[in-house]
Amino acid sequence: MILPLVKPRFLSLCLFVLFLLMELIQFSHIFYFKTPLNVYSLHLMWGEFKEIALASQGVLPWGLFHVFVLLCVYGTLIFLYLKIQSKTSFIATILLILLLSILPYKALFKSPHIRNFVPRNDDISLLNDLKVFTAYFLIYLKTKNKDIPKYLPYELSYEKVSPRNIVLILGESVNANHIALLGYERNTTPKLKELALNDENFIAKKALSSSVLTNVSLPMFMNISYNHNDIQHILNENTHLFKLAKQAGFKTYYISNQEESLLSYMSSNFIDVLYTKENYALKSSKIGDLVLLKKLDELAPLFKEGSNFIVFHQRSSHVPYKDQYKGYKQADVFPLSRDLNQNIINTYDNSIIFDDYVLSHIFEKFKTMKTPTYILFVPDHGETLGELGENNQSEFHHGFLSKNVANIPIFASAYGVKKDDEFIKDLRQIFTPTHYELGVALAKLMGFKIINPNFKQGIFYINGNDLAGNNGYIEVLKQGEKLEFKTHSP
Ligand SMILES: [Zn+2]
Structure with a gap:
């Protein structure tokens, strides 16, 4: 409801694109692993990108289905957004920034532990995205033992x-x-x-x-x-x-x-x-x-x-x-x-x-x-x-x-x-x-x-x-x- 009122308007468009990217990663993870994305998987994902790309070839073309759905949903949103010509105001922008700062505030000051940002099966995916990405960039990347220890497989x-x-x-x-x-x-x-x-x-x-x-x-x-x-x-x-x-x-x-x-x-x-x-x-x-x-x-x-x-x-x-x-x-x-x-x-x-x-x-x-x-x-x-x-x-x-x-x-x-x-x-x-x-x-x-x-x-x-x-x-x-x-x- 706030987004159409935000000034300048390209800020909302950037946000849509950011949400879309996070959702693409989230749903790919759910599709492949059947569980919501978590901080550690996200970290492993960067390191093993090549392996994941290879593995995901085996599940194509069904693996593209969620990509298609997400593109349709966000495409429609962006299209409608561009069509609706409402009055914009900086008050809405401030409100939006305040809303989006809640999780980063928690991650930086109030409860800076990854355990407080665990995704839940029963939460909406966008909230899980925000939790995991916030925890990853603001908590995880600052920890000393970023590298996931390697043990021999059973x-x-x-x-x-x-x-x-x-x-x-x-x-x-x-x-x-x-x-x-x-x-x-x-x-x-x-x-x-x-x-x-x-x-x-x-x-x-x-x-x-x-x-x-x-x-x-x-x-x-x-x-x-x-x-x-x-x-x-x-x-x-x-x-x-x-x-x-x-x-x-x-x-x-x-x-x-x-x-x-x-x-x-x-x-x-x-x-x-x-x-x-x-x-x-x-x-x-x-x-x-x-x-x-x-x-x-x-x-x-x-x-x-x-x-x-x-x-x-x-x-x-x-x-x-x-x-x-x-x-x-x-x-x-x-x-x-x-x-x-x-x-x-x-x-x-x-x-x-x-x-x-x-x-x-x-x-x-x-x-x-x-x-x-x-x-x-x-x-x-x-x-x-x-x-x-x-x-x-x-x-x-x-x-x-x-x-x-x-x-x-x-x-x-x-x-x-x-x-x-x-x-x-x-x-x-x-x-x-x-x-x-x-x-x-x-x-x-x-x-x-x-x-x-x-x-x-x-x-x-x-x-x-x-x-x-x-x-x-x-x-x-x-x-x-x-x-x-x-x-x-x-
Ligand atoms: Zn218990």
């Missing part, structure tokens, strides 16, 4: 496995210290405890997440990423769990109570059946993760036969904790408190009681199905609730570099398989498994052996809150039953 070997369900439950912000099954004094996991008593394959143990933030740990875990800064491996998606599952002939399901925007990390090209929060938004706001159980009941007949890779994605226990369990009255055990920290802990523990109900329900459901099923619960990262950090300060919530945020629980079992199953045996043996080791174990269940030439025995990494590893990381040294953490601050 090698894969494959051997077909017997038909089975592989169930992965992705948790949200779960702190291992608040799990009764792992020694917490409050009984936050009554149902899982009962399940564990009657299931000789049941495993509950502490583990370590690959990062401290959803947007970093999900792509790292789903891609079985080992190094904290192997962005190239993540962008390639060569060992993405959904891709591997499809390659091994599994039918793939993603049933999530999180937003569609997280699909950017799920390689959605390789998902056959997909539900996100948007599919049941109203219900989700009322009953939270119970929507996952409803979907499970609905789809369960499909899981009785064949090979399925089923991923559930929980929203609980994300802040605000007390909103997570309002659909399950029995979770309201610990009262609201006037003491701020106590209130955080009480409502958090209630949310874990709710998780306990949801998780045990999913485990039970597959247990009664009699189909060979492997089931694993892994949170994206932990959540601190007053644990002491390196500088002896109490830490709360997540998103910052601390080993306490990576402290997660895992639960696993196997049903309808022979005693002494390899997956269960392996998992029992691994002391404090990391996201990476769990990813390797899941790939193995699908029939893949991952040979990672970058792997160093006994060394693992916890990335900070930047996907490219530019915001610090923690080196984890594992020796026998001993863990040592070395923090590398940014």
Whole structure:
């Protein structure tokens, strides 16, 4: 609405052309990679222009379709703009400049971190363009480690496995210290405890997440990423769990109570059946993760036969904790408190009681199905609730570099398989498994052996809150039953 009023008029025309160029790059990226353009892809694009041009020849002429559509849309816009003769004014120009300075202002002064400029699947493409290009030119090009580190590619070997369900439950912000099954004094996991008593394959143990933030740990875990800064491996998606599952002939399901925007990390090209929060938004706001159980009941007949890779994605226990369990009255055990920290802990523990109900329900459901099923619960990262950090300060919530945020629980079992199953045996043996080791174990269940030439025995990494590893990381040294953490601050 402002553009026709802008003085001088060629300024608006320049803007149209700029938008068109950004949209061309954006849609080419979506066409080719099926995800919105991000800062790192943009950077790689300049360096590998020749390779991309060669690769894109294979998808012509369909690759030209979006170019044609964009040219039509912007051509019409420019044509109409030239036809409409309105009064112009410098006030409109100032307004336009103010509007267009919002993102550069954020990038330069208010929140100069790439993580604040991550494109979203559910945003309009022009907003994603502005975010990514602003972050690229005003933040990324100023960072020291611009060059994306080169690691050796993983090698894969494959051997077909017997038909089975592989169930992965992705948790949200779960702190291992608040799990009764792992020694917490409050009984936050009554149902899982009962399940564990009657299931000789049941495993509950502490583990370590690959990062401290959803947007970093999900792509790292789903891609079985080992190094904290192997962005190239993540962008390639060569060992993405959904891709591997499809390659091994599994039918793939993603049933999530999180937003569609997280699909950017799920390689959605390789998902056959997909539900996100948007599919049941109203219900989700009322009953939270119970929507996952409803979907499970609905789809369960499909899981009785064949090979399925089923991923559930929980929203609980994300802040605000007390909103997570309002659909399950029995979770309201610990009262609201006037003491701020106590209130955080009480409502958090209630949310874990709710998780306990949801998780045990999913485990039970597959247990009664009699189909060979492997089931694993892994949170994206932990959540601190007053644990002491390196500088002896109490830490709360997540998103910052601390080993306490990576402290997660895992639960696993196997049903309808022979005693002494390899997956269960392996998992029992691994002391404090990391996201990476769990990813390797899941790939193995699908029939893949991952040979990672970058792997160093006994060394693992916890990335900070930047996907490219530019915001610090923690080196984890594992020796026998001993863990040592070395923090590398940014
Ligand atoms: Zn998260």
